[in-house]
Amino acid sequence: MLHHCRVSFPGSTIYESEQLYWSLQQAELQPECRVTPISAEDVSTTIKVLKSQGCQFAVKSGGHACFSGASNIENAVVIDLSNLDQINISSDKTEVSVGAGTLWSNLYPVMDAAKIGVIGGRVVGIGVGGLTLGGGISFHSGRYGFACDNVNNYQVVLANGSIRDVNRESYPDLYWALRGGGNNFGIVTRFDLASFEQGDMWGGTTTLNATELPNAIEALVNLNINHASDPFAAVFLVYVYVPSIESPLVSFTLDYGKPVINPPIFENFTEIPAISTDLRITTLTSLINGTEESQPSGLRESYWTLTILNDADLINEISKIFDQELQNIRNATNLLPALVFQPISEPMISHFSKNGGNALGITIEDGPLILINIAIQWTDITDDTRIIAFAENCVARSTTLAKERNLWHRFLYQNYAALQQDVFPSYGKENHERLVEISKKHDPDGVFVRLQPGYFKVY
16 A cells, blocks of 8 residues: 555665664664655555554654654654655745755755745754744744744645645634644645745854853843844854863854845844854855754754743843753763753744734733753763753753743743653643644544654643
């Protein structure tokens, strides 16, 4: 029944080549086989077979999640969407249809050549599927919102194997749920993305001494407040401990959606004395490719997240908590821990309600917010326990402090969350209950909960 799919088994060259994952924890799992469909019909057939046999499975788009089991599975079946990588631009250039196995870094050269843009990932190796279903922050989010807010239509294989075009008109409930609901509702095989005119950009990364962190934080908070004055701007701020110099460094990545050098909205950043910078007019492809060094494959990885209100003093205190907890893991093998801050500004949030809204549970009254990501790389499995404890302690202490100051927000961003974090309740009680209801309506047997156990589940 799977004659249209490539099925590979342990020991084969194809199997081993497809076992490459960004995170070592994912790559360590050994599925019984890997199924690589070339069409939505292949995915449909695969789901019907797996459901009939009660066989567990995982689905891989780009495979960029950190934790074990997110898109790989031990002794079961992986549905690898990497051959669903088609890219089709509409004749009027207002929509791009993209296969769910496409990587953003492969899509962007096509977009650059056509002088158009879409809302997508910001580093190499990220798949269209996972990022978009989890929300999806973009360099263009100030103008258009998250990636999930810019999908016109999803082609989805449902639990019964049927293939449906899901949009606001055809299945409004499922369309809403897919905008932040993750892998709980079906296997998306194609995303029809809204596109817009986009030429060259200005951007790059600047590195600072750690002593400049308070100035960089102040610049971040001010931009978040003033983002409506120029939503072409995008920024994220990184505080990272570098073992080779036994010291932290600060970096910020600025991106501007026009080929304009030093836009005034970034003045508070660009006036900070820098160690180095590569700010330039360039393409989005070039900006993305510049992240490859900071995103190496084959390391142990852990992401954690929390969200706070836009407050410089609290961000500084959370940075100090990070420093304090870091003392317990500084000698871990090949350690690289980072604390990443980025705005969820009111212009971004204003787009969350379009086309019936997304499932994330953030309203304009909540903003502006700061999204925090604790990102850790290391290589030795014997360090796992204390590194996870480090991250848990950072999140717990930061959350407690934010709550004490009435500066905490419940939202947990799925694409940065650890498996130990409970994502869907963080969308709010009403949205969580609605997601459960929609899941049970379209998947009454719980195929994408019971047979697809990896990643975050709505129930």
